[in-house]
Amino acid sequence: xxxxxxxxxxxxxxxxxxxxxxxxQLNAAGATFPNPIYSKWFDEYHKISGNxxxxxxxxxxxxxxRQLIAHTVDFGASDMPMTDQxxxxxxxxxxxxPTVLGAAVPSYNVPGVTTDxxxxxxxxxxxxxxxxxxxxxxxxxxxxxxxxxxxxxIVVIHRSDGSGTSFIWTDFLxxxxxxxxxxxxxxxSVNWPVGLGGKGNEGVAGLLKQTPGSIGYVELIYAxxxxxxxxxxxxxxxxxxxxxxxxxxxxxxxxxxxMPDDFRVSITNAPGKTAYPIxxxxxxxxxxxxxxxxxxxxxxxxxxxxxxxxxKDCAGLSYAPLPAPIVTKELKAISLIQ
Amino acid sequence: xxxxxxxxxxxxxxxxxxQAVLRRLRSGDAIAHMVTLVFGALVLLITVLLVGQLWTHxxxxxxxxxxxxxxxxxxxxxxxxxxxxxxxxxxVVTTFLALLIAVPLGLGAxxxxxxxxxxxxxxxxxxxxxxxxAVPSVIYGLLAIFTLLPLLSTTVEPFLKKTLGFLPLFxxxxxxxxxxxxxxxxxxxxxxxxxxxxxxxxxSVPADQREAALGLGATRWETTWRVVVPYARIxxxxxxxxxxxxxxGETMAVTMVIGNTPKISASLFAPGYTIAAVIANEFxxxxxxxxxxxxIELGLVLFLLTFILNGLARIMMAAxxxxxGGMRT
Numbered sequence: 001x002x003x004x005x006x007x008x009x010x011x012x013x014x015x016x017x018x019x020x021x022x023x024x025q026l027n028a029a030g031a032t033f034p035n036p037i038y039s040k041w042f043d044e045y046h047k048i049s050g051n052x053x054x055x056x057x058x059x060x061x062x063x064x065x066r067q068l069i070a071h072t073v074d075f076g077a078s079d080m081p082m083t084d085q086x087x088x089x090x091x092x093x094x095x096x097x098p099t100v101l102g103a104a105v106p107s108y109n110v111p112g113v114t115t116d117x118x119x120x121x122x123x124x125x126x127x128x129x130x131x132x133x134x135x136x137x138x139x140x141x142x143x144x145x146x147x148x149x150x151x152x153x154i155v156v157i158h159r160s161d162g163s164g165t166s167f168i169w170t171d172f173l174x175x176x177x178x179x180x181x182x183x184x185x186x187x188x189s190v191n192w193p194v195g196l197g198g199k200g201n202e203g204v205a206g207l208l209k210q211t212p213g214s215i216g217y218v219e220l221i222y223a224x225x226x227x228x229x230x231x232x233x234x235x236x237x238x239x240x241x242x243x244x245x246x247x248x249x250x251x252x253x254x255x256x257x258x259m260p261d262d263f264r265v266s267i268t269n270a271p272g273k274t275a276y277p278i279x280x281x282x283x284x285x286x287x288x289x290x291x292x293x294x295x296x297x298x299x300x301x302x303x304x305x306x307x308x309x310x311x312k313d314c315a316g317l318s319y320a321p322l323p324a325p326i327v328t329k330e331l332k333a334i335s336l337i338q
Numbered sequence: 339x340x341x342x343x344x345x346x347x348x349x350x351x352x353x354x355x356x357q358a359v360l361r362r363l364r365s366g367d368a369i370a371h372m373v374t375l376v377f378g379a380l381v382l383l384i385t386v387l388l389v390g391q392l393w394t395h396x397x398x399x400x401x402x403x404x405x406x407x408x409x410x411x412x413x414x415x416x417x418x419x420x421x422x423x424x425x426x427x428x429x430v431v432t433t434f435l436a437l438l439i440a441v442p443l444g445l446g447a448x449x450x451x452x453x454x455x456x457x458x459x460x461x462x463x464x465x466x467x468x469x470x471x472a473v474p475s476v477i478y479g480l481l482a483i484f485t486l487l488p489l490l491s492t493t494v495e496p497f498l499k500k501t502l503g504f505l506p507l508f509x510x511x512x513x514x515x516x517x518x519x520x521x522x523x524x525x526x527x528x529x530x531x532x533x534x535x536x537x538x539x540x541x542s543v544p545a546d547q548r549e550a551a552l553g554l555g556a557t558r559w560e561t562t563w564r565v566v567v568p569y570a571r572i573x574x575x576x577x578x579x580x581x582x583x584x585x586x587g588e589t590m591a592v593t594m595v596i597g598n599t600p601k602i603s604a605s606l607f608a609p610g611y612t613i614a615a616v617i618a619n620e621f622x623x624x625x626x627x628x629x630x631x632x633x634i635e636l637g638l639v640l641f642l643l644t645f646i647l648n649g650l651a652r653i654m655m656a657a658x659x660x661x662x663g664g665m666r667t
Binding site: 059060061062063065066080083085086141153155160161163184185186187188189190191192195196197198199203205210211227264 | 412413414415483487489491510511514531590594597598599609615617618620622623624625626
C-alpha cells in the first residue's frame with residue numbers, strides 16, 4: 001500500500017513539474033527569404049518571454065499559405081501578398097503584416113565593363129522580353145554615355161525555382177511595360193520569354209560568372225553578402241537609384257501614404273526621388289480570429305515586439321527595416337486580431 | 339503432403355482443420371511463407387498507393403487539359419496553361435544521351451575488370467567504382483558546375499561546332515549549360531551501376547563456357563565478346579534498366595546544368611528542362627490548385643514514362659532471347 005502511494009505521488013510530482021515549465025508552442029511556416037531574421041526573432045523572443053516557442057519552417061511562400069489555409073500552422077509567412085482568390089479559398093479572414101523589406105538587383109557580366117551600368121525601365125523590360133538583344137542597343141547605351149558597351153549578345157538569366165525575388169522582378173516589369181503585363185504577367189514562376197534558369201540566387205550568380213554578356217537578377221542581401229556588382233535602375237521619378245537599405249526603405253515610405261489598410265500592396269515602382277523601384281515587403285499572415293486566448297495574446301505581443309525592438313536586428317542580418325509610418329499603422333492594426 | 343510444384347497440389351483430408359492449421363503454424367515454413375507473402379504484397383501495395391495518390395491529386399489538371407497535356411509545350415503559371423511536352427522531350431533526350439555514352443563505357447570497363455585485368459587490380463578498381471555510385475547527386479552537380487561547364491563552353495562545344503556544325507545537333511550559341519552537359523553528368527552518374535552489376539554478371543559466367551570456346555580455337559577477345567558477353571546478356575540489360583531508371587528520375591544534378599528553359603530544340607547545346615527538375619524547382623512555391631495539380635500530373639507522366647520505357651526494353655530483350663543459355667538477374 002505504502003509503495004503504491006509513493007509511486008503515485010512521484011508520478012504526480014513529475015507531472016506537476018512538467019506542467020509548470022510547459023512551453024507554449026506555436027507553429028508557423030512559409031517564406032524562405034526572411035528565414036534568417038525570423039529565426040533570430042523567434043529565438044530572441046523565446047529568451048525574452050521565457051516559455052514561448054515559435055517553430056518556423058521555411059517551406060516556401062506557397063507552402064506557408066497552403067498550411068495556413070489547412071489550419072496546420074498558427075500563422076504563415078509569404079513573400080507575395082495573398083490574392084483575392086486565395087483569400088476567398090481560405091474561408092476565414094487573414095491579416096497581412098509586413099515585417100521586413102527585400103529587393104531584387106540587376107547584376108551583369110559584360111566583358112570590358114567594370115562600372116555600374118544604368119538601366120531604364122524600358123531597357124530591362126526589353127531585355128527580358130527578348131526585344132533588346134545586344135549590349136550596345138541604344139536604349140542601354142543612351143543611359144550609359146561614356147561606357148564602352150560591346151556589340152555582344154545579351155544572355156538573359158532568371159530564376160528557375162519559384163521565388164519571391166522573381167515575383168518582385170516580374171511585378172516591376174509588369175509596371176514598366178504593358179507588353180510584359182499582357183504577355184507574361186507576374187508571379188513567383190512565370191513563362192519567361194527568353195533566358196536560362198538558375199536554381200536559387202547561387203544558381204543565377206554562378207551562371208552570371210560563367211557566361212560573358214549575361215544579365216540576371218539576385219536578391220539584394222545576397223549581392224551585398226557575396227560582393228556581387230549590380231547596376232542602377234531608373235525609378236518612377238526618373239532618377240537612377242542603386243539599391244541599398246536606405247533606398248529600399250524610401251520605397252516603402254513613399255508607398256506609406258497610399259497604403260491600403262490590409263497592407264496587401266506592391267511597392268515596386270514606388271513614388272519618391274530616392275526610392276528603389278524593385279523593392280517589396282514580406283508579410284506574416286495572421287488569422288483575424290484566433291480561438292485560443294493564450295495563442296492570441298502571444299501572437300499580438302510578438303508582433304508588437306517585432307515592430308519595435310525586433311526591427312533593430314535587421315541591420316545585423318542585412319535586411320532593410322520598415323519605415324516609421326508603416327510601423328505606426330501596423331501597431332494599430334494589431335488590435336484587429338481577436 | 340503438398341509437393342513443391344504449386345501447379346499440382348494434393349491435399350490430404352483434414353488439411354484445413356483447426357488443429358492441423360495450428361500445427362502447421364507452429365512449424366517454421368508456414369510462418370515464413372506468410373511473412374514473405376506479406377512483404378511482397380506490401381511492396382506492391384506501396385506502388386499501387388503511389389500511383390493512386392498521383393492520380394487523385396492530379397485530377398484538376400487532368401480534367402482541365404485531358405490528353406492535350408501531353409502534346410502542349412506551354413508552361414505558364416500566370417495564365418494557368420500547362421503542358422508536359424517540353425519536359426518529356428528533355429527527360430527522354432538527356433536519358434538517351436546518357437545511356438549512349440554510359441553503356442559502351444560501362445560495359446567496356448566491366449569487361450576489362452572481369453576478363454582482362456589481374457585480380458588485385460580488378461578488386462581495387464571495383465571498390466572505387468562502387469564508391470562512385472554512393473556519391474550524392476548534388477556533389478556531381480557542383481562538380482559539373484565548376485569543372486564540366488567551363489570545359490564545355492570554352493573547349494568542347496566550340497570544337498564540336500567547328501567540326502560537326504553542319505548537323506542541327508551542334509548548332510546555336512554555346513552557353514555551357516544545356517542538354518549536352520546534362521547528358522554527360524547523367525552518364526557519369528550511371529556508369530558505376532553498369533560497371534558493378536555487369537562485372538558481377540560477367541564473373542558468374544561458368545568457366546566451362548570460356549574453356550569450350552578456347553578449346554575450339556577462339557582468341558581471348560573472341561571468347562569474351564562472342565561467348566561470355568552474350569551469355570551474360572540478360573544481367574547486363576538489367577543493369578542498363580537500372581541506370582535508365584536512375585537517369586529518368588535524376589533531379590539535382592540535372593537542374594544545376596541543364597539551363598532550366600522549357601523549350602524544345604534540336605541542338606544539344608541548347609538549354610532544356612526535365613520533369614524531375616521542374617517539379618523540384620516549382621513545387622514549394624506553387625500556390626494555385628491547378629498549378630499544383632499540373633505538377634503532380636507531371637509526376638504521373640514520369641512514372642508512366644519509366645513504366646513504358648522499361649516495358650519496351652524488356653520486350654526488346656525477350657525478342658532477342660533466341661539463343662539458349664543466359665542467366666537471369
